[in-house]
Amino acid sequence: MNMITARHLQKEFKTPVIREGRFSGLRTLFSRETVSKEAVRDISFDIGPGEFVGYIGPNGAGKSTTIKMLTGILHPTSGEVRLDGMNPHQDRRRTVGRLGVVFGQRSQLWWDLPVKDSYDILAEMYGVRTEDKKKRLSQFAELLDLESFWATPVRKLSLGQRMRADLAASMLHDPELLFLDEPTIGLDVNAKRNIRQFLRTLNEEFGKTILLTTHDMDDIEQLCSRVMVINHGQLTYDGSIPSLRDTIGLPTLIRVTYRGSYLMPDTIPTAIQITGVEGQIVTVEVNRKEWSTMDILKQLEQWGEIEDVEMKEPDFEDIIHRVY
Amino acid sequence: MLYFTLASKAYSRNLQYRGAHMVHNLASAMFGYMYACLWIGIGADHTLGEYGTQGMISYIAFTQSSLWISGFLTNGLGIPLSVRTGQIALDLMRPVHLFTHLMAREWGQIAYQFVYKSIPIYLLFSIVFSLHWPSDVSTLFYAALGLAGAAYLSICMNYIIGATSMWTTESSWLHWGNHAMMNLLAGFFIPLEWLPNWLEQLAWISPYPFLLYVPTRIYLGFEDGSLLWGTLLWCVFMTLICLVITQVLRRKVEVQGG
Amino acid sequence: MKRTSWFHLYKMLIRTSIRSRMQYKFNFIMASVLAALIQISEFLMVALVLHRFGAIKGWSLHEIGYLFAIMTLSKTLYRTFGNEVHHLEKYLVNGELDQLLTRPMPVLLALLPQNFRIMAGEVLQGGFILCWSLAGMMYSGQIGWIAIPFSLLIILTGAVILFSIGLATATLGFWTTRIEELQTITEDAARTAAQYPLTLYPKWMSGILLTVIPVGFVNYIPSLYLLRGEGGAWVLVAVAAVAVLSLAASLRFWQFGLTKYQSTGS
Numbered sequence: 001m002n003m004i005t006a007r008h009l010q011k012e013f014k015t016p017v018i019r020e021g022r023f024s025g026l027r028t029l030f031s032r033e034t035v036s037k038e039a040v041r042d043i044s045f046d047i048g049p050g051e052f053v054g055y056i057g058p059n060g061a062g063k064s065t066t067i068k069m070l071t072g073i074l075h076p077t078s079g080e081v082r083l084d085g086m087n088p089h090q091d092r093r094r095t096v097g098r099l100g101v102v103f104g105q106r107s108q109l110w111w112d113l114p115v116k117d118s119y120d121i122l123a124e125m126y127g128v129r130t131e132d133k134k135k136r137l138s139q140f141a142e143l144l145d146l147e148s149f150w151a152t153p154v155r156k157l158s159l160g161q162r163m164r165a166d167l168a169a170s171m172l173h174d175p176e177l178l179f180l181d182e183p184t185i186g187l188d189v190n191a192k193r194n195i196r197q198f199l200r201t202l203n204e205e206f207g208k209t210i211l212l213t214t215h216d217m218d219d220i221e222q223l224c225s226r227v228m229v230i231n232h233g234q235l236t237y238d239g240s241i242p243s244l245r246d247t248i249g250l251p252t253l254i255r256v257t258y259r260g261s262y263l264m265p266d267t268i269p270t271a272i273q274i275t276g277v278e279g280q281i282v283t284v285e286v287n288r289k290e291w292s293t294m295d296i297l298k299q300l301e302q303w304g305e306i307e308d309v310e311m312k313e314p315d316f317e318d319i320i321h322r323v324y
Numbered sequence: 325m326l327y328f329t330l331a332s333k334a335y336s337r338n339l340q341y342r343g344a345h346m347v348h349n350l351a352s353a354m355f356g357y358m359y360a361c362l363w364i365g366i367g368a369d370h371t372l373g374e375y376g377t378q379g380m381i382s383y384i385a386f387t388q389s390s391l392w393i394s395g396f397l398t399n400g401l402g403i404p405l406s407v408r409t410g411q412i413a414l415d416l417m418r419p420v421h422l423f424t425h426l427m428a429r430e431w432g433q434i435a436y437q438f439v440y441k442s443i444p445i446y447l448l449f450s451i452v453f454s455l456h457w458p459s460d461v462s463t464l465f466y467a468a469l470g471l472a473g474a475a476y477l478s479i480c481m482n483y484i485i486g487a488t489s490m491w492t493t494e495s496s497w498l499h500w501g502n503h504a505m506m507n508l509l510a511g512f513f514i515p516l517e518w519l520p521n522w523l524e525q526l527a528w529i530s531p532y533p534f535l536l537y538v539p540t541r542i543y544l545g546f547e548d549g550s551l552l553w554g555t556l557l558w559c560v561f562m563t564l565i566c567l568v569i570t571q572v573l574r575r576k577v578e579v580q581g582g
Numbered sequence: 583m584k585r586t587s588w589f590h591l592y593k594m595l596i597r598t599s600i601r602s603r604m605q606y607k608f609n610f611i612m613a614s615v616l617a618a619l620i621q622i623s624e625f626l627m628v629a630l631v632l633h634r635f636g637a638i639k640g641w642s643l644h645e646i647g648y649l650f651a652i653m654t655l656s657k658t659l660y661r662t663f664g665n666e667v668h669h670l671e672k673y674l675v676n677g678e679l680d681q682l683l684t685r686p687m688p689v690l691l692a693l694l695p696q697n698f699r700i701m702a703g704e705v706l707q708g709g710f711i712l713c714w715s716l717a718g719m720m721y722s723g724q725i726g727w728i729a730i731p732f733s734l735l736i737i738l739t740g741a742v743i744l745f746s747i748g749l750a751t752a753t754l755g756f757w758t759t760r761i762e763e764l765q766t767i768t769e770d771a772a773r774t775a776a777q778y779p780l781t782l783y784p785k786w787m788s789g790i791l792l793t794v795i796p797v798g799f800v801n802y803i804p805s806l807y808l809l810r811g812e813g814g815a816w817v818l819v820a821v822a823a824v825a826v827l828s829l830a831a832s833l834r835f836w837q838f839g840l841t842k843y844q845s846t847g848s
Contacts, residue, residue: 013844044740061787063846065845068845071684071735072684073680073684073843073845074682074843074844074845075840075842089841092687093687093688094681095687096683096684096685096686097682097686103661103680103681106677106678106680106681108681108684110602111602112601112602113601113602115599117598117601121595121598124590124591124594125591125685125686125687126686127587131832135843172690246808
C-alpha cells in the first residue's frame with residue numbers, strides 16, 4: 001500500500017474583502033463579501049514506502065498548505081488524503097500518532113524546560129514504552145550529538161541544536177512516515193550536513209518514508225530520489241531529478257583550454273553555442289540531448305589541440321527556476 | 325509646533341484602529357447601560373435626591389463618556405515601558421522637558437478618544453435614553469473647562485505613577501490603586517453626596533472628585549463654575565509635583581548612567 | 583489511548599506548565615491580588631449604594647454580594663483550567679495551533695494545560711465575599727446550612743457555563759481570527775451584567791442573558807431558589823442541565839470550527 005495517497009486535493013481560503021475609506025474597520029467587520037484564494041488547485045500523487053521525496057515551489061505556491069492538509073492541520077475544501085490507509089481528517093488522533101512532523105520555523109519542544117523533559121512528555125503523549133524511549137534516544141543521541149545539550153532549556157539552544165532536538169523528538173515514537181517543513185532553514189553548513197546525514201540514515205537504513213519541503217536545492221539534490229514541484233497551487237512536475245534535468249534541457253557549459261593556436265570554423269554546428277573567448281580559453285554551451293559528449297569533444301578537437309576541458313552541469317537552482 | 329506634532333502623531337496613530345474601537349464602544353456603552361439600569365431599578369423604589377431617575381441616567385451617561393478623557397489614559401504615560409526598555413535615558417536627554425513631551429503625546433491620545441469614543445458613546449446614550457442636552461452656553465463652556473482640567477489632572481497623576489517605576493518594578497500596584505480610587509472617590513457610579521460622611525470628606529481631600537464628579541455636576545447644571553477654582557488649584561499643585569519629580573528622575577539617571 | 587491515560591497525560595501537562603512558569607520566578611500571586619482588589623472596589627461601589635438606599639429591586643446587600651461572589655468564583659474556576667480558550671486569538675495569529683494539531687490527543691486537552699495557574703487573589707476575594715454574605719443570610723435566618731454545599735455545586739456548574747461561552751466565542755475565531763472585541767461583550771459585559779439581579783434589565787436583555795449567553799444560569803437563577811425559595815430543587819437540576827447542554831453545544835461547535843481552521847502562511 002502507498003504511504004501517502006493524495007487525490008484531487010483542493011484548498012480554498014476565504015478572506016474578507018478589506019473595505020477602504022471611512023470606518024473601514026467596521027465596514028469590513030460587517031461586510032459579507034469575501035475574496036476566494038485557491039491555494040491548492042487539484043493535486044494528486046502517490047508516495048510509496050521508503051521513498052524520499054522533495055516538495056518544492058516558490059513562496060505562496062501552496063507548499064505549506066499541502067503539507068498542512070496531509071498532516072491533518074487543515075481540512076481540504078475537496079479531495080482526499082490517506083496516510084498508510086488512514087484518514088487524517090476523520091481519524092486525526094490515530095493518524096497523527098503514526099506520523100513524525102518537524103516544522104523548521106517552530107519547535108515542538110517545551111520552550112522553558114530542559115530538552116530531556118520534552119522527550120519524557122512526548123513519550124507519555126505517544127504511548128512510547130520507557131525501554132523503547134531509552135533505546136531510541138541513545139541512538140539519536142549518537143547520530144545527532146544530543147548529549148552536549150541534554151539538560152539545556154530549549155530557549156537557550158542554538159538553531160542547529162534545536163533542529164537536531166526537534167528531529168529526535170519527531171522520531172521518538174518510531175513513525176514510518178516523516179514530514180519535514182524547511183528543516184535546514186537558517187542553519188550553517190556543518191549543521192546542514194549533520195542533519196542531512198541523519199535523514200539519509202533514517203531513509204536508507206531504517207526505511208522511513210520522508211516528504212521534505214525546502215528552499216535549499218542542495219537538500220533536494222543530496223537526499224531526494226524524487227521531486228515534486230508545485231506552482232500556483234498545481235503540480236508542475238513529479239518525477240526523478242535526472243529526468244527533470246532532461247525535461248528542462250538546460251545546456252551544459254564546456255570550457256576548453258587550447259594549447260597553442262586554434263581556429264574556429266566559419267560554420268559551427270547549431271548544437272554548439274560559443275559564449276565566450278578569452279585568449280586560449282573558449283567557453284561553449286551545448287545541449288547534451290542533441291549531441292553526445294564524445295561527439296562534441298571530437299568537434300572541438302578539430303579546432304586545435306586541447307590542453308584542458310572543464311564541464312559544468314546547469315545548477316539545480318537554475319533548473320528549478322525554469323520549472324517555476 | 326513640536327508639541328502639536330507630538331499630539332497629532334499620537335492622534336493619527338490611533339486612526340487605523342477606528343473600526344475595532346467602534347465595536348469596543350458598543351461594549352463600553354453596555355457597561356454604562358447596565359449602570360443606568362441599576363439606577364432605574366433603585367429609582368423605582370426610592371427618590372434619588374435632586375437628580376431623580378432621569379438625572380441619574382444623565383449622570384451615568386456623562387461619567388461613562390468622560391472616562392475616555394480622564395480615566396483611560398496610557399499607563400503611566402508610557403514611562404514604565406520606557407524604563408524597562410531603557411528608552412527613558414534617551415527621553416530625558418532630549419532638549420524637551422520630559423513632562424511636556426509626554427503630556428503633548430497624551431493630549432493627542434485624549435483628543436482621539438474624545439472624538440472616537442466619548443462622543444459616539446454619549447450620542448448613543450442620548451438616543452437610547454432621550455437625554456436632554458444643556459442649552460446654556462456657559463454651562464457647556466464651564467463643563468468643557470472642567471473636562472480639560474480633569475484630563476490635565478489625570479495626565480499629571482499618570483505621570484507621577486509612571487515615574488515611580490524608576491524606583492520599583494511594582495508600579496502596577498499604584499496604577500491599579502489609582503483605578504480603585506477612581507471607582508470609589510471620583511463619583512464614578514455614586515454621586516459623592518451619597519457616600520458615608522467620612523468617605524465623602526476623604527474624597528474631597530483628594531483630587532479625584534475633580535476628575536469625574538465636578539465636570540458632570542457642572543454639565544448637569546447643578547453647579548456653576550465655582551468648583552473650577554478647586555480644579556485649578558489641583559492643577560497647579562500637581563504640575564509642581566511633576567516638575568519636581570522630573571528633576572529627581574533626571575538626577576537619578578545622571579548618577580546611575582541610565 | 584485509554585481514558586485513564588488522558589487524565590494522566592493531562593496532569594502531566596499541568597505540572598509541565600507550572601514548572602515552565604517557575605522558570606521565571608514570577609510573582610503570579612501579585613497579578614491575581616491586584617485583579618482581586620479591583621473587583622473588591624467594584625463590589626464596594628455597589629455596597630455603598632445599597633448602604634444608602636437599602637435594597638435594589640428587593641435584593642439586599644447580602645444577596646447581591648452572593649451574586650457577585652458566585653460569579654467571581656465561577657469565573658476563577660473557569661480561568662484556572664480553561665484560560666487558553668480565552669486567549670485563543672494568540673494561537674490563531676501565531677499559527678501555534680498547528681503544533682497542537684499534530685499531537686495525538688484532543689486539541690483542547692493539549693491546549694488547556696498550557697497556562698494553568700492558581701488565581702489566589704480572586705479565590706480569596708470571592709471566597710471572602712461569599713462567606714460574608716452566607717454568614718449574613720444564615721444569621722438572619724434566610725438560609726440554612728444546606729446552602730453551602732449547594733453553593734459549591736453552582737460554582738461548578740457556573741464555571742462550566744462560563745467555559746462554554748468562552749469556548750463558543752473562541753471558536754468564532756476560526757472565521758474571524760480576531761475575537762478580543764467580541765469577548766469583551768460575551769464574557770466581560772455579560773458577566774458584569776449578571777452580577778446584578780436580572781430583573782433590573784429590560785426583557786430583551788435579560789432574555790439574552792438567559793438564552794444566547796446564559797450567564798443568568800451561573801448565579802441568578804440558582805439564587806432565586808437557594809436564597810429566596812422560589813421554585814424547588816428542580817431549579818438546580820435545570821441549571822445543571824443548562825451547564826451540560828451548553829458544554830456539549832460548544833464542544834460540537836469547536837469540532838466544527840477546527841475543520842474551518844485556516845492557519846497562517848501558505
